[in-house]
Amino acid sequence: MAIDRFTGENSILFIRSEQLFDWARRRSLWYMAFGIACCAIEGLMHASGPRFDFDRHGVFFRASPRQSDVMIVAGTVNHKMAETVKRLYDQMPEPKWVIAMGACASTGGPFREYPNVVMGVDKVVPVDVYIPGCPPRPESVQYAFLRLMDKIAENTEERLAARRDSDS
Amino acid sequence: MLPDATAIASLLERAGIVGAELSSEGGPGLVVRVERAQAGAVVQGLKDSDHAFVFLVDLFGIDTGEHVDIVYHLRSIARDEELFVKVAHEYGSDLASVWETHPAALMPERETAEMFGLTLSGHPNPKHLLLTSGSAPMLLKSVEIRTAEEVRNR
């Protein structure tokens, strides 16, 4: 039916608007000002500083988890901290993403042998992008954000394609 | 700097402390080893003496394999002298707080007690400082860290 092109889930309008919202989400990733350890100096402080200035990409920090889209886990997560990380993640509204910054957040890093340390934040919250390095340079974090933008776009396209396939 | 060992010995004698061993061989400085029951009195006596060890630089433990050595690192600002007081504690025994003499000991005592599995007495806030309650006393030699195997299969 011709009218189907304009109503329903796979209508042009719907898909276009979904792509539009996807574009908006990609381009306005506000991260939570939540530095745990050493990486916070590089990934949060210097990242917002004059040389790297993530604000150029629309990547900006908010203090409250309710208003942020991305959580940068910048540092070692131990058993005492893990609960807080999980709670903060739960407090963020969907859609949300997590960047595990540095070796500590990815695997436990140099402290992985210590029984009190969680071996990677992915044991607590789902991680979208891992950044290697101890600590990663701000450029790496910038690249991680660009990769995250690609990932969001790919996910949307895949979702739309899957829906088209199932429909036809 | 290193204080005069004989002066410290006579000072302790005057304060009524018996059985204190002084040595400066192979140690970080002049080390006074005293009985567990006397630790508080020694620290207080050293502070009130004319050497005036008023500054607690640090308080920590060493697991020697037989017992836990609690080290009080004291400093006299007036005379510019440093002194280490070592007290042997049995595993799981009681660590008497010296916070009334040195408020600086408040947090290091909490940390030492939890890290070496000691109980803390006379402390206003004897909670764990660094670890969650229920964790093993990490700095004891008997507590193992994760093996390479565990780390690999994380």
Add this chain to the structure above:
Amino acid sequence: MSDARDTVAHAGWLTADKPSLPDEIPLTLKRVPSGVDEVMTEHLVVNMGPQHPSTHGVLRILVELDGEEVIACESVVGYLHRGIEKLAEHRRYSAVGTLMDRGDYVSGIHNEMAFALAAEKVADIGVPRRANWLRVLMGELNRIASHLVWYGTMGLDTGAMGQFLYAVRDREDLLDILEDVTGQRMMFNYVRPGGVLNDLTPRAEKKIRAFLSTFDAYLDEHHALLGGNEIFQARTRGIGVIDKETAIAFGLTGANLRASGVSFDVRRDRPYAAYDEMDFDIPVAESGDIYARYLVRIEEMRQAARICRQCIDGLPEGEHTAKVAKVLRPPAGEAYAAVESPRGELGVHLVSDGTDRPYRMRYRPPALFGLQAAEAITPGTFLADAVAIFGSVDVVLGEIDR
């Protein structure tokens, strides 16, 4: 010293008739009788952190508030406890430096230096003169970088945003230099037992000279922008006073102690590296308030730049490291070595049992003692002051929790 005890007893959680604050904060407000009048007022127990913009990492402060006034406060640490002391017992001497760096991550060189000095004492290693000078040079550059972070976050804590970004701008230049010499921006692992990792490259020397030529003017600008601001002075003068007795009783060291009128500096009183050959002043302030701590730190940056100039001009020729065995096996023994880190006396108490790994390494965290003092003097101030006080003693959680 009854004064100090009074100060402690002032902290609400220490008095006998008051129960200590609950470990888990109830969701409802705590209703307590005000005692003065008939009205029942509510004390608010708020939980600052671990995620809070002004706690410099993951410090958690429980604050009991009567309106805006802080009645009692207790700091809860351990959210960054990573077992540096424990892991050091399982690492070779050459590898402990990597852990030390991540302790106080804002001033890595000083941490490494403390461990290297202790290891050299235990193993009885002599250090070439040039290595000592390089240690001083890098250490002082790192001190400027660390104080700049403090300056910026002090601005943030009092509500000024620009200062932080200007501080980051200058820090970038410093990190460039440090990266040029050590190969890393933060975790240097540069100072090793026996000397330093790399010699100074001509390019780094040029960069250091360029930085030092502009830094004094920048520092004056920084000082005029924040310290010269009347609002900042109103926020900091006479606030958070740590008097001499309290400072000594709580084991404060470094700039915090000197701001309270005690002239003690490890660099001068227990000279290490090449500090006995340097010519520098030790700033001391009497008032002990936040502004005094601010002034002392600003002046320390100026002195650090002065020391750097002496280092770069008079750098002696020679080797940058002594011949040290690849696997260090110091004889059994104990040693204590301290350095003047930007936060105070950073000491390493090293116990060796003759193997290639330390038997016990104790890391004396200066910021922990600063935190205790801040906790003791905060009750009776306003919430905004509490933020400024905890910021002013320069807490770095990586060092407190280890």
Add this chain to the structure above:
Amino acid sequence: MNVYLVALLRILAALGLMLLNGVVLIYMLRKVLGYLHVRLGPMELGPHGVFQTLADVLKLLTKEDPTPTHVDRALYFLAPGIVFVPSLMAYAAIPFTGTWVIADLELGLLYTFAIMSLLPLGLVAAGWASANKWSLIGGMRSVAQQVSYEVPLLMAALPPVMIAGSLNLTDIARAQSAVWFWLPCLPAFLLFIVAGLVEANQTPFDMSEAESELVAGFATEYASMKFGLLFLSEFSNTFIFSSLLVTLFLGGWQVPFVPVDALGGWAAVVFLIKVYLVIFVLMWIRGTLPRVRIDQLLAMGWKVLLPASIVWVMLTGAAVKLWPMVFGGVQ
């Protein structure tokens, strides 16, 4: 034309103006703060990042809108509205030119102040309903500061009213054809700026959302577009305060030595340029100064600003009465 249609169009104009204005101001804030802080601000989205705020708004619209467990549901949903509607209504009396005004009210100044004084109600509602201690403290702070500074703000606005002899904002602006009022009323002008900074919740007086103390103040628990509304209305308050300042003290839409008729429609542009210059100065202050403490702020309001404004009102009153007597009715 139908009178209702006109009214509806005007409301829509106000709404459009407010939204557009909010979007522009957020972009401007990020750019101005960026340049003040030796960086660039948004750059990637469109030329110099002009579409950045558009993306932000769209994203906020599509975010999940969680309701925390312990909130007072009715109030939690109402609060952004209570904040948003007054700041929208306050646009009504702002004269962009002599004729371009949404509603040319006789008591325009009074109306604006009355409407603006509703704002703390919304803020304290937001703070109370959020069941968050930071929000509660933020809400309480906002009430304390707005109540203390309402009076000095009104008092500081009185001298221009007394000289112009009208509460109609258009008339006040017209009365400045000879000399802008900031010069004869310099103390009132300065008092108005300080009190207005407090009312508009701007640094160095942004007590209620002091980021380093209260996380995000009353807005801590708000997500998605509810937060967007709070955010927008904050910027619109800044705009209203600046346009009041321009209207009362900086000659409204007029340019010195240029007759009003010669400007035509450009008068609105002149007005907007003036307003945006004032906002730029506010942002400059925001990027530079530390924040005062709440007790210092309240003490300053009651002990300095209030007496000073009363004294200045009395002096102006005397001058307005004496001027015709001495110089024979120049007014």
